[in-house]
Amino acid sequence: MKKFLISALIVLISLYPAVGHALYILDYSASKNDRFYTGTRSNYIGAAYDFSGVGYSSSGTWATLVSNNCFISAAHYYPAAGSTVTFWATDDKSGPSYTYTVTGGVKIGSTDLWVGWFDSSVDVNSSIARYPVEMLTGYSDYIPQVIYTLGLYQGGGSKQVVGMNVIDNFYTTEVGASTGITAWYDYDNNDSPSVGGNESYLLVGDSGAPSFVDYGSQLALVGIHWAHTDNTPVMGASSVDSFVPSYFDDINAVLAGRGQSLSAVPEPGMNVYGLIIACCLWFRRRRRRQTDYS
Ligand SMILES: [Ca+2]
Numbered sequence: 001m002k003k004f005l006i007s008a009l010i011v012l013i014s015l016y017p018a019v020g021h022a023l024y025i026l027d028y029s030a031s032k033n034d035r036f037y038t039g040t041r042s043n044y045i046g047a048a049y050d051f052s053g054v055g056y057s058s059s060g061t062w063a064t065l066v067s068n069n070c071f072i073s074a075a076h077y078y079p080a081a082g083s084t085v086t087f088w089a090t091d092d093k094s095g096p097s098y099t100y101t102v103t104g105g106v107k108i109g110s111t112d113l114w115v116g117w118f119d120s121s122v123d124v125n126s127s128i129a130r131y132p133v134e135m136l137t138g139y140s141d142y143i144p145q146v147i148y149t150l151g152l153y154q155g156g157g158s159k160q161v162v163g164m165n166v167i168d169n170f171y172t173t174e175v176g177a178s179t180g181i182t183a184w185y186d187y188d189n190n191d192s193p194s195v196g197g198n199e200s201y202l203l204v205g206d207s208g209a210p211s212f213v214d215y216g217s218q219l220a221l222v223g224i225h226w227a228h229t230d231n232t233p234v235m236g237a238s239s240v241d242s243f244v245p246s247y248f249d250d251i252n253a254v255l256a257g258r259g260q261s262l263s264a265v266p267e268p269g270m271n272v273y274g275l276i277i278a279c280c281l282w283f284r285r286r287r288r289r290q291t292d293y294s
C-alpha cells in the first residue's frame with residue numbers, strides 16, 4: 001500500500017465531539033439536499049451517486065459498508081452489537097431495503113474510527129454498495145478536493161441529507177480519549193472549487209457518517225465525521241473528519257481477520273500513468289501483430 005510522502009501537521013487541538021443531531025447546509029432545500037425526497041426533482045446534488053452502502057441503525061448511528069459484512073463508523077458513536085442497521089438500495093425509502101444485526105466491532109488504535117460487523121454478509125444481490133477508500137500519494141493531493149457529506153437534517157428528526165464541502169487541511173486531533181489524523185473543512189461560504197449553497201457544517205448527531213469524494217464518477221470514502229470547532233455554524237468554523245486513508249492498513253488488518261479486504265482507488269500499483277502505459281503497450285502489441293499478419 002502506498003505510503004504518504006507528506007506528514008500531517010502535528011497539532012493537538014481539543015474540540016467538541018459532534019455527538020447528538022444534524023448536518024447544517026448553508027442554503028438547504030429538500031429537493032436539492034434530501035437523500036430520500038419523495039417529490040419530483042431535477043436538482044438533487046447526489047443524483048449521480050450510489051449512497052446505498054450508507055446505513056442507519058436502530059440506535060440512531062451510522063454505518064458505511066466497506067466489505068461484505070464490515071462497516072466503518074465513529075468510535076464514540078457507533079452501532080453497537082445487538083442493534084440493527086438498514087441499507088436502502090436506492091434513494092427511495094419505500095424501495096427495497098436490507099436490515100442486518102451488528103454482532104461486534106473494534107476501535108482502530110487510538111483513533112475515533114470504528115470497524116463493526118454483521119452476523120452475515122450484506123446480500124451480494126441486493127445492489128448495496130461497498131465503498132473503496134481513495135488512496136492518493138500525499139496529503140496535499142487531497143487539497144482542495146470536493147467532498148459529499150452525509151448527515152441528518154438541521155431541522156431535527158431522522159431525515160438524511162447530502163451536503164458538500166472542500167478539504168482544507170490535515171491535523172492530528174485529540175478529542176476526549178481519542179487521537180487521530182483528521183481532515184478539516186471550513187464553513188465560510190467561500191470555497192474553491194465552489195460548492196455554492198451546499199457547503200455543510202457538522203453539528204451534533206452526525207458523528208460516524210461518511211464524507212466521500214467522486215473518484216471516476218464513483219463514491220470513494222475519505223472521512224468519518226468526528227468533531228467541530230464550534231457548537232453553532234458560525235462563519236470560519238471547521239468540521240473535522242477522521243481521515244480514513246491514513247488508517248487503511250489498520251482497517252484492512254481487522255477485515256483480513258474476518259476473511260475480507262478493504263478496497264482502494266486507484267488500485268495499488270495502477271495509477272493513471274500506469275493505465276496509459278498499459279494502453280500504449282497494448283496498442284503497440286496489437287499494431288505489431290497486425291503488421292506481422294498483413
Ligand atoms: Ca468550506
Ligand SMILES: [Ca+2]
Pocket residue numbers: 186187188189190191192
Ligand atoms: Ca473555505
